[in-house]
């Protein structure tokens with residue numbers, strides 16, 4: 393029996409089968425790789441021409457059946473994936489593990505830092521708009537399916553999801569993984585992609601660079617001292633793209649690497665080897 397027939401059989405059986413059997417049949421034809429946890433980026437493969445929804449929202453599927461989904465820091469734990477092939481639909485619950493994020497307290501912060509002036513607020517809003525526009529550019533690449541490498545050496549000085557309480561007030565969570573290394577340390581592309589933005593001086597993030605890995609997945613690098621690429625450049629995994637800096641609102645030389653799946657912020661550290 394060829395694979396397409398098998399899928400049709402699996403989908404038609406699924407309408408009357410138990411949930412456990414559905415899952416078996418689905419996993420037979422569809423794979424989904426990654427850690428099933430909040431902050432995850434999961435890379436999947438299904439039959440071409442399958443329509444996929446995640447929590448009733450359509451997910452892009454490449455011609456070869458590759459797809460990718462991502463879950464934010466506080467993503468709900470119970471999610472529904474559905475696969476429709478022709479007339480048949482197969483539903484699957486996707487359960488994520490709950491994560492516990494690091495918390496720290498910083499007291500005695502001056503008002504100047506906790507309440508930036510209106511001019512700087514306006515500048516930061518303009519920066520954010522530019523970043524959103526760069527991330528919104530769509531490409532069909534499937535570079536996110538590569539095994540990611542670390543973009544820089546250095547001690548891990550900050551992790552995804554952690555929150556700081558400034559003078560007792562909760563700040564925005566930290567969404568990147570920080571690598572502390574001296575200014576000028578080379579930063580390399582963690583996977584292939586297309587550069588979508590390099591701006592040397594954003595208000596909060598300083599030198600800021602975005603690489604599009606395809607299908608809504610992107611990497612963002614912050615606080616850079618120097619960029620070696622420009623928007624539109626194609627980069628390969630391991631290529632020199634920038635240098636570590638201490639620009640923007642940064643308290644020491646480090647690289648802050650963030651990843652997105654569309655507007656969901658995912659944890660880059662789940663995609664690279666332990667260190």
Ligand SMILES: [Zn+2]
Nearest residue numbers: 550568570648
């Ligand atoms: Zn950081």
